Amino acid sequence: GQNIDQPTEMTATEGAIVQINCTYQTSGFNGLFWYQQHAGEAPTFLSYNVLDGLEEKGRFSSFLSRSKGYSYLLLKELQMKDSASYLCAVRDKGNTPLVFGKGTRLSVIA
Amino acid sequence: DVKVTQSSRYLVKRTGEKVFLECVQDMDHENMFWYRQDPGLGLRLIYFSYDVKMKEKGDIPEGYSVSREKKERFSLILESASTNQTSMYLCASSLPGQSHEQYFGPGTRLTVT
Numbered sequence: 001g002q003n004i005d006q007p008t009e010m011t012a013t014e015g016a017i018v019q020i021n022c023t024y025q026t027s028g029f030n031g032l033f034w035y036q037q038h039a040g041e042a043p044t045f046l047s048y049n050v051l052d053g054l055e056e057k058g059r060f061s062s063f064l065s066r067s068k069g070y071s072y073l074l075l076k077e078l079q080m081k082d083s084a085s086y087l088c089a090v091r092d093k094g095n096t097p098l099v100f101g102k103g104t105r106l107s108v109i110a
Numbered sequence: 111d112v113k114v115t116q117s118s119r120y121l122v123k124r125t126g127e128k129v130f131l132e133c134v135q136d137m138d139h140e141n142m143f144w145y146r147q148d149p150g151l152g153l154r155l156i157y158f159s160y161d162v163k164m165k166e167k168g169d170i171p172e173g174y175s176v177s178r179e180k181k182e183r184f185s186l187i188l189e190s191a192s193t194n195q196t197s198m199y200l201c202a203s204s205l206p207g208q209s210h211e212q213y214f215g216p217g218t219r220l221t222v223t
Contacts, residue, residue, distance in 0.1 A: 030208040042114075042200065042214035043153075050209065087153070095160065095206045097143050097168065102152035 002026045004101035006088050011107045012078055020073045020104045022088035033098060034062050034073045035087040043087055046073070075106075083108045113137070114215035116201055122221045129188040131218050133201030141204045142184035143212060144168075144176065146197040153200065159184055160206070191222045 003025040012018040024032070031050040035043035049055055049064035049071060061074040075082055085105045089098040117132035135142065143158040145168075155168030157176040165176050173195060177185045184203075188195055198219050202212040 033211055042216050045211040045213070048209060048211060091208055094208060095141070097141075097155050097158050098212055099155075100145075100153040102150065 002090070002092065002099045004088055004090060004099060006086075006101045006104045008102070009105045009107070011109060012075075014078055014080060014108055014110050016078050017074065017076050018078060018106065020075075020086050020088075020106065022071045022073070022101060024069050024071070024088070024090050024101075026090050026092040026099065028093040029066060030091045030093055030096075032062075032064055032071050033089045033091070034060075034071075035089065037085045037087060037103070039084070046086075078108050080108050080110070082106065114201055114203055114213050116199075116215040116218050118218050119216060120219050120221075122223065123188075123191050124223055125192060127188075127191050127222075129191050129220065129222075131186040131188075131199055131201075131220070133184045133186070133203075133215055134182050135203040135213070135215075136182065137203065137213070138181065139203035139213075140181070140206050141212075142178065143202040143204075144174075144184065144186045145200045145202065146170070147200055147217070148197050156186065191220075193222050196220060196222045 006022045034046040037043040047062040059076045085103040087103045088101040114135045144156040145153045159178045175187045201215040204210045204212045
């Protein structure tokens with residue numbers, strides 16, 4: 001079966017750094033995606049990892065360890081607008097649909 | 111810019127009605143998907159399609175059907191709406207291949223009373 005786990009909620013302070021973890025157990029692995037979803041809006045793509053290591057994109061970075069079935073999303077210099085849900089998703093093989101975790105709701109406070 | 115549009119942002123229907131949710135994408139994507147999103151349950155896949163006239167069941171297809179007569183359009187049909195189908199419905203599309211992300215529409219919040 002497919003299982004993707006992430007914390008339900010996190011709170012962090014404006015200007016700080018926060019790390020959102022994701023662990024997965026899937027029948028195969030062909031890439032891990034992170035999405036951001038503001039309340040009432042569509043998820044938007046943030047990052048893609050298929051090889052081990054860190055991918056950096058501005059204030060956001062994403063890390064993958066395939067042997068551990070583990071990823072994290074790192075958000076630096078937090079801003080109030082970063083308050084949103086962050087969704088971890090795995091593609092287990094080829095051209096198949098993404099399987100999503102339940103999402104982590106991040107609240108950024110002043 | 112990829113654009114995925116859905117026919118309605120909000121919809122209220124009665125139990126037993128037949129409901130059509132329409133999704134259109136303008137980027138010539140082969141793949142299209144329907145998910146529903148519920149608090150505490152996350153995004154769950156209902157149906158998907160890799161090409162015109164093709165459809166595949168997702169994780170929760172019961173009570174739903176789909177239609178893909180044209181490449182750009184993917185419709186979700188609730189044959190006889192029930193209150194447990196009250197949810198946010200999200201359509202997505204993507205190019206084929208493992209590295210391509212899915213682009214989502216704005217969602218339709220459906221309430222069945």
